[in-house]
Each structure stands twice: as structure tokens, then as C-alpha cells.
Amino acid sequence: MSVTSFPEISRAVALFGFGAFGELVARTLLPDMPVVVCDPDPAAQARARALGATVLPPEAAARAGIVVLAVPVPLLERVLRDLAPHLRPGQLVIETCSVKEEPARLLETLLPEGVEALATHPMFGPASAARGLRGCQMVLCPLRGNRWRRVAAFLRARHGLRLLRATPEEHDRQAALSQGLTHLLAHAMARLGPQPAIRTRSYELMMEAFAMVADDAPEVYTAITRGNAHVAPLSEALIAALRLESGARREPAPGLENMG
Structure with missing residues (x-):
């Protein structure tokens, strides 16, 4: 036509x-x-x-x-x-x-x-x-x-x-956190293997959210995680925060050292 x-x-x-x-x-x-x-x-x-x-x-x-x-x-x-x-x-x-x-x-x-x-x-x-x-x-x-x-x-x-x-810059800066990290975490969690049988409702809700982006086309994932210049420094900040948090959790809680 x-x-x-x-x-x-x-x-x-x-x-x-x-x-x-x-x-x-x-x-x-x-x-x-x-x-x-x-x-x-x-x-x-x-x-x-x-x-x-x-x-x-x-x-x-x-x-x-x-x-x-x-x-x-x-x-x-x-x-x-x-x-x-x-x-x-x-x-x-x-x-x-x-x-x-x-x-x-x-x-x-x-x-x-x-x-x-x-x-x-x-x-x-x-x-x-x-x-x-x-x-x-x-x-x-x-x-x-x-x-x-x-x-x-x-x-x-x-x-x-x-x-x-x-503005385009405002969008990309905020979307790096709200969308870029969501997609990165969804793919990273999938690499950890099958979901555990023992799980909380908060874990299930998190996995439901990740499932919403699991089937996105590869070019969408690439654009969101690599095409946004603000995602890389934010992901580095997240890794540093996780290291800090996991280090804090390794410290024994006061009064619980001798619990078997």
C-alpha cells in the first residue's frame, strides 16, 4: 500500500x-x-x-x-x-x-x-x-x-x-539506580543457581521483581546496563557497600560468641 x-x-x-x-x-x-x-x-x-x-x-x-x-x-x-x-x-x-x-x-x-x-x-x-x-x-x-x-x-x-x-541527563542518572542496578542484580542473582526452598516473603517479592526483567531482549539489557554512563560508577559503589556490609556482619554479636 x-x-x-x-x-x-x-x-x-x-x-x-x-x-x-x-x-x-x-x-x-x-x-x-x-x-x-x-x-x-x-x-x-x-x-x-x-x-x-x-x-x-x-x-x-x-x-x-x-x-x-x-x-x-x-x-x-x-x-x-x-x-x-x-x-x-x-x-x-x-x-x-x-x-x-x-x-x-x-x-x-x-x-x-x-x-x-x-x-x-x-x-x-x-x-x-x-x-x-x-x-x-x-x-x-x-x-x-x-x-x-x-x-x-x-x-x-x-x-x-x-x-x-x-532532562536526558536527569533521566539517565536516576534510571541508573532504579533500572540499571535492577537488571544487573537480576542477572547476577540468576547466576547463583536454583532458588532455595527456605525463603522469606521478602525474598519471593524480590525474585518476582527480577522475573519482570528476565525476559528483556539482550539489546535492552545492554542499553540499560552499558549504554547508561551512570551505571558503572553506581555498580562500583554497590560492590563497595556490599563488601562493607558483609564485613560488618562477620563481627560476632556481643554476648553471643559462645552459643553453639
Whole structure:
């Protein structure tokens, strides 16, 4: 299908990338607006059509009023360079990567003048949003223009999202603790072997939280733990704190030395 046979293209949201998160976005938006999908994978195209989305080639999908880039960080620069010649002033380009400083730099550098830009991080995925989006958190980092305000109003009113506004640097600094270390700990705990039969409820809750990120795509894990410059020093601080705490615990408690 060409853009000329899709007259609603200016009102549509175009999704570039139709993985698990792109599919979640399509399912969320389709009841309210036309959604077009651009993904080279035939299986992804089939899933998109099954949902009721329209599959278009890149040059046609790039004419949508709102363009959402649901691609991993390593692909973002190439996608932006391919898209740039087809974009026009007034469009809004949104990226959804798990880190913000580098994607924001790419948007501001590669998008043509007059194209608006919004860096976002939905702090949820298909697993954590299985029961709906209401109450889920999403971070917005406005870079250019004001159309993002209408997007924010829609997401808040229609889907009950909790929206936080931040700079890309503020996002990455805070996400290093709230997300980066969570993923590192989840993978580290998995290396320790099977779960013990003797366990507390607090342990079970912790493992349930880790399970929510266990199935994330490898490129997501890499972006979150290695693409965020603030994670490495934070992980070093955690290791030092664990060493300090374990050393403190080796000291015998007063009055208990002789308990057998």
C-alpha cells in the first residue's frame, strides 16, 4: 500500500519497529487513531496486520503526523538517517529507548529543522503492563516544539499514565539506580543457581521483581546496563557497600560468641 492510498496518514501514528514494545504501543493506540507500521520482518508485518494496523514502506510511513521509533539504541542512528530526508516541519518524532542522553543527542543532531522531537522512556513493558497502563510511569524529555504537550495530555487522560518530565541527563542518572542496578542484580542473582526452598516473603517479592526483567531482549539489557554512563560508577559503589556490609556482619554479636 502506498501513502496515496492511505489518506489518513497525516492523522496516523507511524511505528518504526514492531517488536514486543511496538506491538504494545499499537494495541494501545489502535482504538483511538490509525496506526501504520514499518518493519522489514515479514512476521512482524503479519502481526501488525492481524491487529488492524496498516503496513507501509519507510518513505510512506515517514509522512505520519507522529513518528514513533521503537527500535534499540544501536539501530537508532541508522533509522534516523534513513528517515530524515522524508520528514517535514511540524511532524513530531518520538523515541522510546531505555537511555536518554545518546538518543536525545541523535534526535537533535539528525532531525531536520522544524521537525519536533520528544525523547521518552516508558517505564513499563508488555509484562509489567499486562493488567493495563493505568498508573504506569513514563518519562518525557521534550527536545523541540510543543506538540508533546498534546501527547502528554492524551496519555494522561486516556490511559492514566503517570508522567514525569526530566532532562536526558536527569533521566539517565536516576534510571541508573532504579533500572540499571535492577537488571544487573537480576542477572547476577540468576547466576547463583536454583532458588532455595527456605525463603522469606521478602525474598519471593524480590525474585518476582527480577522475573519482570528476565525476559528483556539482550539489546535492552545492554542499553540499560552499558549504554547508561551512570551505571558503572553506581555498580562500583554497590560492590563497595556490599563488601562493607558483609564485613560488618562477620563481627560476632556481643554476648553471643559462645552459643553453639
